[in-house]
Amino acid sequence: MPEGLSGSKEKKWISKIIERFEKHQRKLKLNDKYLEKRAKEINKKYFGGKLKIKSVTFSMNQNTIFGSCTPDKGTIRLSHKARNMPKWVLDYLIIHELAHLIYHNHSKAFWKLVNKYPYAERAKGFLIAKGMEEDAKKSNA
Numbered sequence: 001m002p003e004g005l006s007g008s009k010e011k012k013w014i015s016k017i018i019e020r021f022e023k024h025q026r027k028l029k030l031n032d033k034y035l036e037k038r039a040k041e042i043n044k045k046y047f048g049g050k051l052k053i054k055s056v057t058f059s060m061n062q063n064t065i066f067g068s069c070t071p072d073k074g075t076i077r078l079s080h081k082a083r084n085m086p087k088w089v090l091d092y093l094i095i096h097e098l099a100h101l102i103y104h105n106h107s108k109a110f111w112k113l114v115n116k117y118p119y120a121e122r123a124k125g126f127l128i129a130k131g132m133e134e135d136a137k138k139s140n141a
Contacts (some may be wrong), residue, residue, distance in 0.1 A: 023060060035078065035094070042094050046116060051101050057092065059085055067093045069100035076100075081135060085126070092123030 005013070035056040043051045054074035062068065062079035069076050076097040082090055095117045103110035114120055 004036065019128050038091065039076070039098065042091060043098060046095060047098060047102075051098055053098070053101070056097075064129075067097045069097040071101050071104050083132075085130075088119040089123045091128050092117055092120055094125075095120075 010023060035058065037054075039053050039056040043049055043053060048083045052074045053076070056078070058080045059077040060070075060080050063081070066081065066082050067076065067078045076094070078090075078093055078097070082093055085093075089114075092114075096114050099110055099113045102113065
């Protein structure tokens with residue numbers, strides 16, 4: 001702590017530090033190897049094992065979207081909100097983001113690939129109910 005802080009300011013700083021530490025700890029717990037294992041299995045089953053995946057992790061700061069992909073880096077992040085969703089929805093999110101490693105947009109070719117997943121429509125409906133309307137509208141393009 002910087003010298004000369006009042007007691008109340010010191011307490012605020014300590015609270016902030018504790019909050020950051022706890023958030024970091026939650027993130028570490030979320031980022032288990034399950035996602036990477038599922039992504040490898042899905043890559044093999046739906047993409048012939050050809051995709052280069054660097055990491056698949058849960059993200060604590062994705063509150064308005066369920067997933068994101070950085071194709072150049074091969075990194076995929078899923079919202080921590082997806083952690084407790086049914087397995088078939090989580091698999092759909094993984095497939096969706098893996099497809100972005102091939103198609104960097106939501107083109108017809110992208111959706112054709114994603115829709116090979118047998119539960120794609122059901123998962124989209126589930127996500128619409130959770131607030132993913134924009135992405136569902138794009139899937140009909």
